[in-house]
Amino acid sequence: MKLADTALEPSASTEQFTIRLSSTRRSARLARRLTAERLAAWGIPYDSEPSHAAVAVTAEMAANAITHGRLPGRDFRLWLARLPGGVRIEVADTRPERLPKAAATSPTGPDALEAETGRGLLLVAAYADKWGCQTRDAHTKTVWAEIMHPS
Template sequence: MTVPRTPHPPVTVSVFAQRLTATPRGARLARHLAQSQLHLWGIPYGSDVSDAVAAVVAELAANAVIHARIPGRSFELRLSLVVGSVRVEVSDTCVERRPPGPADVTPPHPLAEYGRGLVLVQELADRWEVVDREPPGKTVRAEVDVPKWLSLWRG
């Protein structure tokens, strides 16, 4: 007996990648590029997904600029629209400094001036991790789930 095949929609992955200077200006540009790209992919400005991804990109890009900057080297922003989520990857070439992973992030003292970036990523992203990359360096990867209604709306 043959089981009829159930048609599945094709899996489409859209990718955007850009190298940026490891400067505050490059970090700001990363956020703006992310929001523009999401809008092109049908995720409107001001939506929960767009705002969450923009904040995650801003924090990860700022960390790459502040904590992992190597003069003359850039960082890379990569966005992927996969089934059910937007994946954000920020990569740098610094191997000496590695951020804590999701299990090791602790909130800073309430009066501390710094230390909230990864706490925000932890709250806004549905999943995130720190992975090694080749050539030497690291990538912080975070995913923000796209609600089913938005996936259906996109077509």
């Protein structure tokens, strides 16, 4: 539930899934579905709390990638890894200069409840045990989240 600078790094033997998707709303929906299906293949049932959390986090991070991290003609990448007792979700986009702000508090003001945007990272922070953002090169940034579950 906090923005973190470090996280568990999957080992070479970790089960992983990665796919590049076009920066469209349809691909954001596909990322959500693929996450649910991959987790189910890894033994995390569709209707479980960890699956619901991972799907919600993936949906938000993919939506942010296509809304705030998109450059015309450039894709985003979804990467999933099974961790001991959890899952790691990463979404990489092509706007490294647009780093997410920590979601420490909720939006305030008279229009906060009616706002259609601005609360996404609060959702990520609420569902994830840890999350953060990294720029690994000059062309991409990666937002990641880890969701742990009982084994």
